Each structure stands twice: as structure tokens, then as C-alpha cells.
Amino acid sequence: MLTHAPEEPGVRRFEAEVASVDGRNVTLSETYFYAESGGQPADRGTLGGVPVADVQKGEEAVVHTLEEAPDFDVGDEVAGVVDDDFRTYCMRAHTASHVLYGAGRRLLDDLGYGGFDIGEEKVRVDFATATDIDDEVVVELERLTNRAVWDSREVTWEEVPAEEATARDDVAFNTKTEEGVMADADAVRLVDIDGWDVAACGGTHVSNTSEIGPVTVVGRSNPGEGLTRVEFAVGPSGVERRADVHRAALDASRELGTAVEDVGEAAAELRAEKESLESDLRELESDLIEGKLAELDAVERDGATWRVGVVDEFGPNDVGEAAKDAVADGEDVVVAVGGGDSPFVVVAAAEDADANAGDVVSDLTDEFGGGGGGGAAFAQGGGLDAAPEDVVARVRDGE
Ligand SMILES: [Zn+2]
Secondary structure (H helix, E strand, C coil), X not given: CXXXXXXXXXXXXXXXXXXXXXXXXXXXXXXXXXXXXXXXXXXXXXXXXXXXXXXXXCCCCEEEEECCCCCCCCCCEEEEEECHHHHHHHHHHXXXXXXXXXXXXXXXXXXXXXXXXXXXXXXXXEEECCCCXXXXXXXXXXXXXXXXXXXXXXXXXXXXXXXXXXXXXXXXXXXXXXXXXXXXXXXXXXXXXXXXXXXXXXXXXCCEHHHCCCEEEEEXXXXXXXXXXXXXXXXXXXXXXXXXXXXXXXXXXXXXXXXXXXXHHHHHHHHHHHHHHHHHHHHHHHHHHHHHHHCCEEEEECCEEEEEEECCCXXXXXXXXXXXXXXXXXXXXXXXEECCCCCXXXXXXXXXXXXXXXXXXXXXXXXXXXEEEECCCEEXXXXXXXXXXXXXXXXXXXX
């Protein structure tokens, strides 16, 4: 037995004999400190009054690394104090991961254990599953988890022969922890949440699911092929997150003028309406520009009618599309010059108009600078260093 922590997770204070001291590293006759393992971080606390910086499994015993070299020696009796807040948080978070996995058993196909890790603010569980864990599934996982917490299910643990544990197909293996457990003994610790989940696990757990408190799913991602990572929070950060989401939902409900339950539908309707209005606006703008193009001065050249002039207030893309439409609707050649800080020109020419849009733009950029290009039917240029009227004059005079 390396540590009593998984067996008796409620113990926070103990006395033990110092077995070895090597600089800041100390081993004891026995310990209740949990050594980092299987995704659960090392306990914090003090040994003989000295803060414990890290706890790791050694070859023969648990190694406590203190923040400074202790003044006690081998053979001394020392008091160990396991930090209550952090251990309690780890027990709650760890047991919550088993409850979440149990919820996964009820919702996910071909479920396998992908990994687990307790962080300061959140906990992650990796599900190996063929099921696509979308928003709906995440919400259902959270709902079932909190329901199992509320149901106050008993949590018990016992050591069973390794063969017996591996023969059972209802046991989930926390593989990282299991490796450690299986390596030193022929026994495996099974953690049983009454009627909900059985897992082989060497961590510390609460004895009833009601001790976990609210569980809040905070994220989901895909760390690898066939794996879905679900992140959740217990304790204050989970409670804060819940309040944030609730506040946001009520804000949205107020702005949309609908019940919280209908916010999604109302937002979807609003978005569809916005897209429809934008489409109408684009059409109206296009008609407006085409109208302006049709009113441009006509210049007769080589038997074709050129519409040449300044079109303000619109961007080159909108004007360009309208010019193409105008040609498609019967105009011979359209040359529209845009004003503003960066004058541009668009040219559209009908196939039988004996005019080359690209040549017109080249001539203008040669004369006024800027750049651009295009083919015989359509071309555009920008960054012309001239007043729009001067550009128009150049085209009209054909010089
Ligand atoms: Zn566990």
C-alpha cells in the first residue's frame, strides 16, 4: 500500500514516522497524501509544518517533496496535514467524472474510456465513442449527470482480484490509474456508483453523489480521431459559469422579446429576415446603379453607343456588376468612373461593340497611374491619380 488516500479519503490529519529524508524529499512509514496519478493532481498540505510542493509515487513509497529541506530526521514522528479545500475539490471533481461517464453509458454508442484530468478550474473527460457529441448530446449529458447527483447515489469502493475486474464488461477502466494499480498488485480497486457506473480507479472519491454539487459542462472539443473531450466545472467556477449563461439567456430573451425557451427560434427567424432584407437591398441598389448608368452621357463611337460618366456612392464591385447587367440588357459599352478617395473605373463592353474593355482600362492607368486589368468584355482599374471628371473627359475624347 503506497498511500491510504484512496481507501480513506476523509482523513486530513495523521501522524507517521519519517522513513527517509533526501534533501527536500521525504518518505514516511505510511501516508494519506495522494500522489499524482491517473489525471488526479497531487495533494497539497504540510508535513511537520513544512508546505508540501509535490507528491509522486516512488519505487517503494510515496515521495513527498517539501518546499524546503525539513529539520526533522529519520525516525521522528511528524504530523501530516492534507489541504482540505483542495482534496475535497479533487474528490468532488473526480467523482463527477465517474457520474458523467455513467451518463455517457446511457447516451453514447461503443463507449470507451479515453482519459481524464482534473485542473484547477475545470475537469476533462475524453469519451471514445462513435456517437457525434453535438450540443443536444452535451446538454443531455449534463442533465443526466446533475440528475444522478440529485438522486444521492451511494459511492463505494473495494479491491477485487484483477482477473475478476477485467472479466466484467460493465467496468470502465481509467487506464492511467489502472496501470499503477495493476502493476503493484493482483487487485484492482472498483469504484461503484450505485446503479449508475462501475470503474476501476485508484483516485479519491466522495461517498455519495450529492456531495458533488452542481456540475456545469463548459466546453467540448475533438482531441483526436474518435475522441470527444467534454470539459466541466464543479464548485465556484461552475456556479459562476451557470450564472453567466443564465444572464446571457435573459439578455437575449429581453432583446428578442420572447421567452427564454424560444430564444433560439426567434434568433433564427431574425437572421432569416435579415438575410432576406439584405438580398432585397442588394437588388434595389443594383437597380439604382443600373438606372444611373442608363442616364450617363452617350458617346457615339465606331457605330456603338458608349455610356460614359461618374457614378458616386457605390463601390467598384457593385458598379461592375451593374455595368455587366446593363450590357447584358442591351447597352453597347459602359464606362463608369467612381469618385471618392480612390477613384476607380469599370468598363463593360458587348461582344459586337468593337470595343475592348481591357484596352480602355490600360489606356487610363497608363495616363493616370493606378492598376487594374481584365478582358475584352469586362475590366476594371483602381487607384487612379486624377479627378473622376478628368478620367471621364479622357474616355469621352478618346485621347
Ligand atoms: Zn475515480
